[in-house]
Amino acid sequence: MSDLLAAVLLLGGSFFMLVASIGLIRLPDVYCRMHAATKATTFGMGGILLGASLIFWSATVTTQALLAVFFLFLTAPVAAHLISRAAYKRGPDLCAETTHDEYGKYLEGQKSEEKSAKQYGDA
Amino acid sequence: MPLATLAFTIATIWIFLHGSATPGHFFVGLVLAALIIRFLKKSYYQDRAFFRVGSYFRYLRSFTWELFVANIQVLKIVLSPKLSIRPGIIPYKTVCKTPLGVTMLANSITLTPGTLSIDVSDDDETIFVHTLDIDHPDEVAESIREGLEQPIVGAVE
Known part of the structure; x- marks a missing residue:
């Protein structure tokens, strides 16, 4: 029974990793790709690690797996956040389908504030 | 602790x-x-987070549910023959005040359905969220508020 459950977890986990990779190719821009790359990989990785801990069935492996899952869920979003932020500030534009961009307006506002602050400094 | x-x-x-x-x-x-x-x-950020065990588990339950929904959604989007996404960036006003609360919320947003946090404004009040469903910005904000923010506020604020 537990073998069956482990198999389901392992296969399901690998399947979501596959979905993440396909998403990485198919989606149009960095930000959409990060959606697939963070959600599906953490989920898939969680499944694989839990499946592995079921197979080994020992306190040591289970602890390691749980810790790995915990830190994965803690760090993956941070990485995605930094990558997409850096991408926005330096590199590729949003894809053509994008209709709203409030963040761009916010950055513009910040820039003009800095400018006016500088002007005051000169005066 | x-x-x-x-x-x-x-x-x-x-x-x-x-x-x-x-x-x-x-x-x-x-x-x-x-x-x-x-x-x-x-x-090390000293707080009372781990003492409110009940609210903490409520957050975990809510988060796990959202995580499952998010992955089914990614699955649908990626494997559907025709890509039907409407991406865009919307601001989200948060009521979280502490650094821990804002961090947890931003992290949770990234792992839950259709949303990805891109940046937090300098005053820690607005989180900029990239969403795959820009046609219903209110629904997106509503699902963040009910599914994530309220449990987080209950657990750590």
């Missing part, structure tokens, strides 16, 4: 990692905990 509790927690995790519960190993765990705390004390 207080540093002493933290040290005992780390020592217990060490016992589990090692797989043999002897006083000697527990002592080694405590020494390791002391070393870890010694070096990371400065960046």
Whole structure:
């Protein structure tokens, strides 16, 4: 029974990793790709690690797996956040389908504030 | 949690990692905990988070549910023959005040359906969220508020 459950977890986990990779190719821009790359990989990785801990069935492996899952869920979003932020500030534009961009307006506002602050400094 | 509790927690995790519960190993765990705390004390953020266990579990339950929904959604989007996404960036006003609350919320947003946090404004009040469903910005904000923000506020604010 537990073998069956482990198999389901392992296969399901690998399947979501596959979905993440396909998403990485198919989606149009960095930000959409990060959606697939963070959600599906953490989920898939969680499944694989839990499946592995079921197979080994020992306190040591289970602890390691749980810790790995915990830190994965803690760090993956941070990485995605930094990558997409850096991408926005330096590199590729949003894809053509994008209709709203409030963040761009916010950055513009910040820039003009800095400018006016500088002007005051000169005066 | 207080540093002493933290040290005992780390020592217990060490016992589990090692797989043999002897006083000697527990002592080694405590020494390791002391070393870890010694070096990371400065960046340790003291709070009451882990005392409100009930709200904490409510957050975990809500988060796990959203995680499943998110992955089914990614699955649908990626594997559908025709890509039907309407991406866009919307601002989200948060009521979280503490650094821990804002961090948890931003992290949770990234792992839940159709949303990805891109940046937090300098005053920590607005999170910029990239969404795959820009046609219903109110629904997106509503699902963040009910599914994530309220449990987080209950757990750590």
